[in-house]
Amino acid sequence: MKIYFAASVRGGRDDWASYLEIVRQLGDYGQVLTEHVGNAELSASGEGLDDRFIHDRDLGWLKESDCLVAEVTTPSLGVGYEIGKATEWGKPVLCLYRPAEGRALSAMISGSNAVTLKEYQSPKELTEIFEQFLQSK
Amino acid sequence: MKIYFAASVRGGRDDWASYLEIVRQLGDYGQVLTEHVGNAELSASGEGLDDRFIHDRDLGWLKESDCLVAEVTTPSLGVGYEIGKATEWGKPVLCLYRPAEGRALSAMISGSNAVTLKEYQSPKELTEIFEQFLQSK
Numbered sequence: 001m002k003i004y005f006a007a008s009v010r011g012g013r014d015d016w017a018s019y020l021e022i023v024r025q026l027g028d029y030g031q032v033l034t035e036h037v038g039n040a041e042l043s044a045s046g047e048g049l050d051d052r053f054i055h056d057r058d059l060g061w062l063k064e065s066d067c068l069v070a071e072v073t074t075p076s077l078g079v080g081y082e083i084g085k086a087t088e089w090g091k092p093v094l095c096l097y098r099p100a101e102g103r104a105l106s107a108m109i110s111g112s113n114a115v116t117l118k119e120y121q122s123p124k125e126l127t128e129i130f131e132q133f134l135q136s137k
Numbered sequence: 138m139k140i141y142f143a144a145s146v147r148g149g150r151d152d153w154a155s156y157l158e159i160v161r162q163l164g165d166y167g168q169v170l171t172e173h174v175g176n177a178e179l180s181a182s183g184e185g186l187d188d189r190f191i192h193d194r195d196l197g198w199l200k201e202s203d204c205l206v207a208e209v210t211t212p213s214l215g216v217g218y219e220i221g222k223a224t225e226w227g228k229p230v231l232c233l234y235r236p237a238e239g240r241a242l243s244a245m246i247s248g249s250n251a252v253t254l255k256e257y258q259s260p261k262e263l264t265e266i267f268e269q270f271l272q273s274k
Binding site for chain 1: 146148183189190192215219220221245248
């Protein structure tokens with residue numbers, strides 16, 4: 001199985017520890033095409049590659065993937081854009097969200113019936129969520 | 138002309154003064170379907186409506202619009218999602234961005250050839266940008 005993992009890069013890297021753990025766990029189910037998104041050394045300034053190259057490479061990967069797993073705690077234009085494309089293309093989409101005081105998830109994500117939305121706080125919860133979502137794919 | 142204006146709501150309302158001015162200027166070209174997004178009284182907690190209702194209403198408006206104008210300075214999942222949909226549906230998309238120190242726009246936006254990206258700092262620049270983009274639509 002090819003899994004596209006989407007998470008904030010230039011929108012902010014506050015949740016990088018979650019991203020790292022998600023990529024680690026997803027590796028048990030298949031190939032994570034965007035493994036670098038979980039890299040602790042990737043900063044909010046990005047990969048240092050040409051933007052057109054990044055856009056076309058990432059959409060190519062998304063197109064060939066079997067599903068999209070998106071961490072949506074930190075607001076991100078790129079993650080939203082990829083969820084918009086994936087839902088148009090009929091890909092299964094799992095969104096992971098860590099609720100906290102003073103934070104509210106976009107209605108475009110929580111209100112979409114093409115998205116499976118799961119809230120979590122700990123890595124243990126992720127294990128169960130992936131088990132449920134990815135075993136059925 | 139029906140114009141869909143997209144800007145951050147739950148991602149943060151730091152740029153609300155820009156949104157207000159954009160909605161005001163867009164009104165000279167046609168009907169702004171999402172006028173409430175420029176409302177200074179709309180907070181990051183959102184409209185207080187059901188998320189499924191907001192999602193379906195907004196996508197319905199986006200579908201019937203002639204173009205999408207998106208303010209992309211504050212990262213937002215919803216704005217990214219709408220840009221993803223609009224580019225899939227072949228709608229003309231104008232993205233407005235105010236560059237600043239320590240901020241970097243998503244490569245999914247700056248690297249997309251389906252998006253017209255314009256940087257601005259003042260309302261005066263917006264006038265020229267709209268003149269150019271909307272007169273041709």
